[in-house]
Amino acid sequence: MANQCKNRAMTHRVAVVIRDGVLPMELGLVHQVFEAARDASGQPLYTVLTAAVAPGPVRTSADFTVFAPHGLDALADADTVVVPAAKDDDERPDGPDPVVTAAVRKAADDGTRVASVCTGAFVLAAAGLLDGRRATTHWHSGDLLRARHPGVDVDHGVLYVDEDTVLTSAGEAAGIDLCLHLVRRDHGAAVANDAARRIVVAPHRAGGQAQFVVRPVPDEADASTAAARAWALTELDRPIGLRELAARSAMSVRTFTRRFREETGLSAGEWLTRQRVERARHLLESTALPVDQIARASGFGTAVSLRNHFHAALGVTPSAYRSAFRGAPAEKEVDGPPGAGGSYRT
Template sequence: MSSAAASDRRHRVAVLALDGVYPFELGIPSRVFGNAEDAAGRPLYEVVVCTVDGRPVRADAGFSVAVEHGPEALETADTVVLPPAGPCDTVSAADGIPQPLAAALGRVRPGTRLVSFCSASFVLAAAGLLDGRPATTHWQVAERFRRAFPRVRLDEDVLFVDDGDILTSAGVAAGVDLCLHLVRRDHGSAVANHVARRCVVPPWRDGGQAQYIERPVPEPTVATTAPTRAWALERLQEPLTLAEMAAHARMSLRTFTRRFRDEAGTTPGRWLTAQRIELARHLLETSDLPIDLVAHRAGFGTANSLRQHMRSVLGVSPAAYRRTFAAARPARGARAAQPARAA
């Protein structure tokens, strides 16, 4: 294949549908990746759906899903997505995964990106692919997952975990969050934002899945931290303190911290840092501002502070991030590589 042909090749996503598949999650990759286009309107991804034997599978909603591909589709995939299915959360490290599924996954090329939605993380864990690695799953089955796979570093508070070549998401709509994240990682925020608008979903959601865990419904008179989060987003370049945020919410520090974590799924400090990282990423991708000015506008004060936070969260420096995603701007229409993680 010529270099020109290779550069024009679309990223191939293979979705592996298991028996008992959940139809909503099965459709997420096609909807999200299928809406990603370059500046000329050309699709950036090719999405195919396959099964372990090429035959139809039952959905958990009372109908069958007929597919056009068998497990051979996994051999040419750049990304393999596993949506959840009814039996997923019953597998264990001791029992492993069924032989037909193991054979199908054995066709995946080394280096292929693996993605699971919701309880499909059980399949990756039972196959030994998550040992010693961070991952997440739906909060309702988190304790079962932890008991079944003690070697996996489970974090049930987040919407998704990106560990480079293996990514896992929490339940249902978190699969949309993860796919949008991948589009952003591959092609930059402008393309991902365009996809989100087409799908009528937010480009990213604040906090983690802890905010969705069942809790007693608060009384209508109980104050919320939402107005303070909106207020803080307009002042990210200012040195906001926890005391200032609590004062704006008219709560004590203790009450504000507890209520913020209940509503956003994380602490005020971590939330603030995450929002500043998102702003810095946007400025690095869409502007030519000097790193010092990006750091100032994002609220990190100095380039060194921004550098430390980006290395901690993303594994790359601001300069390296900008070099990677400069090629991902819509005007170029090129497929960006994943940033190299810091040593």
């Protein structure tokens, strides 16, 4: 499950490709997140390299320059390539720098995992890496990305999209969510959570960028579903109804439903399922509890229900996930597809 390094004797190598007009925050966040990821002995799990068309100074979108120690040849030895946004390059009429897009395309063709932050998605699209794929970018630029690259399934409402070897994220801070997701994918939730603590950010933000899109202020502007969400996280082991959540926010069910989606980008049911999957992930990694107990503790009730939801969310069974991230042997498989009554592989 963990991403394999090309150079097995070394740490996972991340190459950050920067261009004139690079947004400093996006460059910095990639370094911050990956350099905060450590193993149990405190050793770094990633090496982060900054690359440009040619080594040397690169103008940023602010009033200073940064120095790129490496040229694009650094991509050849990278396990992951990350492309942050560049203010003057991504949305220009003739498209991003073709030298950069060619280098990113070659890296992807060679099997390197490729990711973008914000409008860095325009580079991946220009390289042909997003055709036929779901992708995201800053909500303000999504329509332009769709217009220029009709083959891309642009999703405005999420913080990041994981298409296995090609990943995209929304506006700047969503790059943190994407990088933490990559750490979680490579090394498990415990390492990602520890990295998040080191840089003092939430290990996982609920909802998507729909909650940040500018909308008219509703009449009940001071109302919020935050208290209900915080309460629900303490009650995940039991059924939670919509009326119960609405009552916690002193709203009607109709108003609560609308406000919940506005604030999180998800329905209450979708949000609860995600939180229950996250609870199950944590328990699978950090305890030796049997899967049926984890199913009850996370609010799924039965191992069959847990398996169905877990597989739908993560693409693996609970036992396979535990085996990958905790080293426990997978439980015995029982014939039968997910959801078949009484037959499942936990």
